[in-house]
Amino acid sequence: MADYFLQQYKGLNVKQWRFEISSKQGFSDISGKEVLESIGQLNISSVEDVISEKVFLIEADFDQDFAERVGCELLADTVCQDWHLGKSGIPAGPMQASVVEVHLKSGVTDPVAESVKSALADMGAGEVASVRTARKYVLLGNVSEDDCATIARRILANDCIEDVIFGMDSDPPSPHTQPYQMEVTEIPIRELSDEQLTQLSKEKDMFLNLKEMRTIQDEYKKLDREPTDVELETLAQTWSEHCVHKTLKSSVDMDHDGQKIHFDNLLKETVFKATKDLNKDWCISVFEDNAGVIEFDDEDAICFKVETHNHPSALDPYGGAATGIGGVIRDPMGTGMGAKPVANTDIFCFARPDMKLEDVPKGVLHPRRVMKGVVAGVRDYGNRMGIPTVNGALYFDDRYLANPLVFCGNVGLVPREKCFKNAQPGNLVVVVGGRTGRDGIHGATFSSGEMTHEHEDIFSHAVQIGNAITEKKTLDTLLQARDANLYESITDCGAGGLSSAVGEMGEKLGVEVDLKKIPLKYAGLTYTEVWISEAQERMVIAVEPGKLDAIMAIFDAEDVEATVIGTFTGDKKLTLRYDGMQVGQLEMEFLHEGICKYDRKAVWKTKKLSEPVLEAKDNYNDDLKKILGSYNVASKEWVIRQYDHEVQGASVIKPLMGAENDGPMDAAVIRPKYDHDKGVAMSCGMNPCYGDIDPYWMALAGIDEAVRNLVCVGADPERIAILDNYCWGDCTRPETLGALVRASQACYDGAMAFGTPFISGKDSLNNEFVCEDGTRIAIPYTLLISAMGIVEDVNRCVTMDVKKAGNLIFVVGLTKNELGGSHYYKVHNELGANVPKMDLETSVEISRRVAKAIEQGLVRSCHDCSEGGLAVALAEMAFAGGLGIEADLRGLAVSDDCIKPDAMLFSESNSRYLIEVQPQNYDAFAKLMLNLPFGQVGEVIEDKKLLVHDANQNTVIDAGLDDLKAAWQKPLAW
Amino acid sequence: MDNVKAIVLRAAGINCDLETEHALELAGAQVERVHINRVIDDPAVLDGYQILVFPGGFSYGDDVAAGKVLANQIVHHLSDILHKFIEDGKLVLGICNGFQVMIKTGIVPGLNGVGKLSLTDQVVTLTDNDSGVFEDRWVHLEPGTERCVFLTPGKRLYLPVAHGEGKIVAKDVDTLEKITSGGFAAFRYVDTDGKQGPFPVNPNGSQDSIAALTDSTGRAMGLMPHPERFVRWTQHPHWTRLKDRDGMADGMTIFTNAVNYVKENF
Structure with a gap:
């Protein structure tokens, strides 16, 4: 041969x-x-x-x-x-x-x-x-x-x-593509009937509904011409759910158990309103840039953005997740005049990885393959970028089978004087970084719709493949250019590609672009494909003509491609040319403001649920081990170790620490500046199980958990900013939207109570899948709350592993009979009714006092009490510290209805902290907690055991730490 | 010489350059991070420095194999100047990806001659971890030679590794024997008692638990662990449990030794 x-x-x-x-x-x-x-x-x-x-x-x-x-x-x-x-x-x-x-x-x-x-x-x-x-x-x-x-x-x-x-004989596909023959295509729309308009939207994968199509039709009737293909595509991209969040911004009539509530704009009256009402002077830029920005110190600000990349990850877990993290890193890079990414976060939701093969419907990948691919994708991209992945979570529920959720977050550091952009007419539009190919076309519109078993075939082009090194090179040079003041504005090419990036940057000015100038990966792309391609690793900047040579020299020196593709004009129009010939023109006002408003109906009926009756037992060792070994609670070490969480040399609280470096930390802390002891802490809170009972309490629990996690490591509760990421089903169903309204109401209440403004957010709706036989799988209501806080001095940070035998263990916060949606019920296949609720005033006071105790150096270890309740938290603290704990439930502050040992052990009541205090600090600590529900529940012991005695002095848990740790480590020790 | 100057070489995908610069500065060096394109354009740039560091990262995405594409670039463009740099008695340090580059250019162990760069005579390599995946974890390191200027003989270090291709493999038994008996193994992975052991003590399955290699001069060293990630105590994975947080963080040993060597010998 x-x-x-x-x-x-x-x-x-x-x-x-x-x-x-x-x-x-x-x-x-x-x-x-x-x-x-x-x-x-x-x-x-x-x-x-x-x-x-x-x-x-x-x-x-x-x-x-x-x-x-x-x-x-x-x-x-x-x-x-x-x-x-x-x-x-x-x-x-x-x-x-x-x-x-x-x-x-x-x-x-x-x-x-x-x-x-x-x-x-x-x-x-x-x-x-x-x-x-x-x-x-x-x-x-x-x-x-x-x-x-x-x-x-x-x-x-x-x-x-x-x-x-x-086999051996076939030849591989040819690498060569045909050149493109330019042809301007008009799409007649003015004479179409409603039916034809709907059909057109469908045929072109525009995902616009009839009302929106009619708005476009009316505009072109007014203009007295037909739209070109690229104009229609631009509108579809810009008006997609993914880009404008039309559901959350619509007016909503809510019927809550018969009580009517009206919102003119749901988001503005809940999530945004909290931020506005709180009016924190340390918020620099919220909900307006690619990431939310708050003060860090006198010189620098920090920004945070969390995005989802669910649909692409369902089709191609590796590529989808890699471009998810790659994409969110570009958000801080495109915030203000460009931030330096300093940390990644990742939260994933999957179906159980041991699901039977025959239970996986056609068109869906097996959850184990999805999980492995997603983890590998985030690992390879995040590690190559040299950004530590420091915080995350994994959540398992079989309803995520066809719609796995992939939340990727990035925190960036940006100088205070570079937090705002300032593009001017006459500035050149320059695209920097990767070349444009046919990848990711229709990502924005595709991710706005629901998935079916045929999606794999139809939307294969929506999958994007990343190249982290291109992005890293681009980042290296952009930061140099930023510090030399060589550009006036920057944004990333994300969903919608250039159409969104350039369209947004030129919104107030007007912009003219020649699509032929954009460098391509290969020949054959039409001008429309060039314009809407979601090829990765591209940033758009505005450059003053006089600075062009200087900035190009920086890019050239490190082999980064940058190309002038147009000019910001000042005519408030978007003008697209190809090789000089005009192929489309849209008024910026129509493009950005023309989308019609919606009125939606929402319904919430309080569910009639009941508490199960579980048999009382003498000993709960097995229940504890089952919960520790349930996928949600189990150790995530297999995932965490694959991420480089120490690159950049800034880590203070790593995801795994403790005597043997394997205890689960509550939040991550980094020290982003080498010469300062100030830190940034990151955490998250999420509990879809509670949403099955009531999304209001689910959302509040998420906020409380995220805040609690930050407080546990030593963050200042007065300086916490939070982010919302809604992943929901089809909100045209009033019940589904009703659940979203409930969660949004909680977002307002929680943010106001804790004084934690929302600074950025994103939603991903229509996470539903229609199987071949017509069965519909919708994900559980999922709200991820991500939190970022300031740690004044990282040397005062606290970890959750117990430190020394003889130290006392306190529980601060009230334990109530709240097993609804708990992991204890989950391992018994029950849901229950008593979802954890909160007395907001007390919760906030508890967080402040715990923070004060940490600040005063009274706390040797501190752990958040959440999934699995007190028993799981005690076990984790003990095995992370390599020391036993003997606890007595008589010391636990409980509500009147919390009598049974299983409720005390496993209730997931919010706002509770487990705290280790040295005996000599007993008085000082108790004095600080005065008037709060708290109590000493135990003591750290040398014997490597967890012993828990109930009110009648029966030993309800008596387990060796090695056993407990093994149960916790086994499920995901792949 | 008091004015110790170090160059940290950047390239596409290198991502540990800033913390490496910081560690060297803490050790008292004046540091510049320089892109390889600039050095290729003007190799004489190197003349101004006494310490050259290949930092960690994923040079060119570690495409083909870790460090391979950058090693190829260095051999084809910088062989002579690097040969001179080493011959002049200057120091070369490679960390993680930098070690992968040094081993693939032949700078360490340098069995074919000191400072002789080549892509064809590779006798030892760094390949996929036995675990098959990238892992970030902390390891104990025992010095394996007295020759290497970067280490303090007898002083064990605790540092993190973070790599997917860190398993040291020699071409054959004779080569391994040469490395072991000739004092080329600068550090070995050990447990808390100083004994070699299986995973996770040896995190990648390296032959003879080797974590770092030096050359016959002891002035070039490549190591998989990241000393620049442990230059202050709050980077230790159980610093909140440590009673004593005074004294030098382990990673600083390597940078301080390098800077002191230059001060005493130049």
Whole structure:
């Protein structure tokens, strides 16, 4: 077989070289092993072993000698890898073998190929026409064609972005694309009937409803012309749920158990209103920029943004999650004049990873595959960016099966004097960073709709593939340019691509762009595709013409591509050209303000639920172990360790600390400036289970939990800002919207009580899935509250691991008979009715006093009491500290109805803190807590046990720490 | 010499340059972070420094293999100037990705000659962790030689590792023997009692528990753990449990030794 094929390229005879790289004998083939393990999970037993190989296809004009150098010097690590030029045969031996090759679809970003291209240039390779990479798998054993196809589809390849080639003889897809023939397309709309308008919206994947289509129709009737395709697309992007949050901003008539409440604008009268009413002078920029900005110190501000990337992660978990984190990092990069990202947060919701294969509907990936892919995607992108991933959570519920939730957050540091933008007419529009391809087209509109079993096929183009290094380079140079004052405004290209970024930046000014100037990954894109592509790693800046050379020099010096694509005009119009010819023009006012307002109906009927009767027991060891071993509570060490949480050298409170570095911390703290002891703390709160009873209390519990977590590590409760991320189902159903209204009301009440303004937020609606048989799976009401606080002096931070035998354990806060939605009920398959509620005034006072105790140095350890209640919190503190705790429930401050030991042990009442105090500080601590519900419940002991005695002095928990820790670590120790 | 100057080399995907600069400054050096393109344009830039650091990160995304593309770039553009730098008695330190670059250029262990860069004679490599995934965890390190200027003989260090490709593997038994008996293993992973052991004591499955390599001069060292991430006590993973938080944080040992060496020898 020939080692290469001859082809013509730029008039040269280029050869196509194929390199195969495999593990040397004696070296483990990690990817092959992983595939084999996954095949086992599919219950396919015919595969006895898997060999994986990397394939490089290089079209270049070098000769055989040079090709051999490429093999051994660049592509293979000759200590542990073999390389082969050309296609290798099937391995000799008695076993049958099937070969499967996985190639990226043409146009999908291939970062490795780009690096190889530049390395070839360093080697002096001459003309290189193309580099592609692929993966080759040899399945050993008597594998049927059907099994082979299943393995390829379920494990080896993702249809959205990859092509599979079976056997030895087929050729890989061509890397070359056809050039684009320019043609302006008008779309007649003025004469269409309502039915036809709806049809048009559907055909073009615009996800606009009839009312919006009519608004557009009226506008063009007024203009007396038809829209061009790019104009319609721009409107669809800008008016998408994803971009304008039309549901949360609509007027709502709420019927709450018969009582009528009206909102003119739901968001403005709940979440925004709290921020406005609180009017904190340390808020710098809220709900107006890409991230919310608050004061850090006299010189710097910090900003925080949390985004979801749910739909893309459902289709391609790895790529979806990677671009989720990549995208949210660009938010702080595009906030003010650009912040330096200093920390990432990640919260995921999945179905149980051990779900049976046959319970997974068509068009849905298995939750284990989703989880592994999502974690790997965030890991690879976040780690490559050099931003520590310091805080997160994992939540499991089978209703997330078809709609996994991926929340990615980023915190950035920005100088106080660079918190606002100032683009002026005459400034040039410059796009910086990645090139534009066909990836991610219709991401904004697609993520605004619900998913069906056919989405995999129809929306494969909405999947984006990231290249972290492009973003890192872009960031490095942009910060240099920012500090040299070389640009006037900056924003990121996110959902809607350039159409949103440029459209927003030019909203007040007007802007003119020539779409032909935008650098492309490959030929063939139409002007509309260029305009709405959501290709990653692109930022848009406004540059004064006089500073262009200076800023370009910075980009050039570090191989970052930057291109002038237009000008800010001052005519308040969006004008699009292609090679000089006008292809679309829209009034900024119509684009941004023209969207019609909605009136929606919402209903909330208080649910009639009852408390289950669970048998009283003498001993709750097993219940405790079951809760510790439930996926939600279990140790997330497998995930956490894959994230670099220490890069940038700023970590103070890491996600895992304690005697053996494996205790679960309540919040993360970083010290973002090397020469200051001031810190930033980050945490989150979320409890969808409570939403099944009442989303109002769910939302309040989320705020309380997020605040509690920050207070636990030593943050100042007077300086906490919070963020909301709603993930909801279809809000055209009044009940679903009613639940959202309830949660929003709680957001207002909670923020006001705690004095914690919302500074940024985002919603993702329509998280529903329609199965082939018409069954609908909707996610539980999910509200993530993320919180960010200031720690005055990081040297005073506190962790949750107990420190010394003889120290006293206090519980501050009232334990009530509130097992509704608890993990205790969950492990008994019950929901219950008594959802944890709150007396806001007391909750706030408790947080302040606990913070004061920490500030005064009275606290040796402090732990938030939440999922699993007191028993779980005690167990975690004990095993994290490697010391036992003996507790007596008689010391617990309880409400009158909290009598039974299981309620005391497992109730999830809010606003409770477990605190370790040295005996000599008993008086000082007790004095500080005066008039609050609190009590001494126990003592730290040398014996590595958790002992809990109930009111009658029966020992209701008597368990070894090693046992408890093992139960907690086992489920996700993958 | 009092005026110790260090250069921290940046490249696409390098991301530990700022904290490495900070650690060197704490140790008393004057530090500049310089992009590799500038050094390639004007290799003489290196003449002004006595310490060269390849910091951690994911140079060029670690595409192909960790550190490979940057190693390729360095060998093709900077071999001569680096050879001279090392011959002049100056110091080269590689941390994590920087170590991967040093091993793939052959600077360490340098069995083919001091400061001789090459892509073809690689005798030892850093490859995928046995666990198969990237991991961030803390490890204890025992010095394995007295020759290397960066370490304090007999002084054990506690530092974090954060990598996916940190397993040291030699080409063959003879090479491993040369490294072990020739004092090329600068640090080994050990437990709290100083003994070698399986995962997680040895976090990646490195042969002979090797965590760091030096060359025959002892003036070049590459290590997988990150000394720049433990330069103050609040970075320790159980600092809230420690009674004694005075004294130098472990990571500073390496930077201080480097700066002191230059002060005494230049």
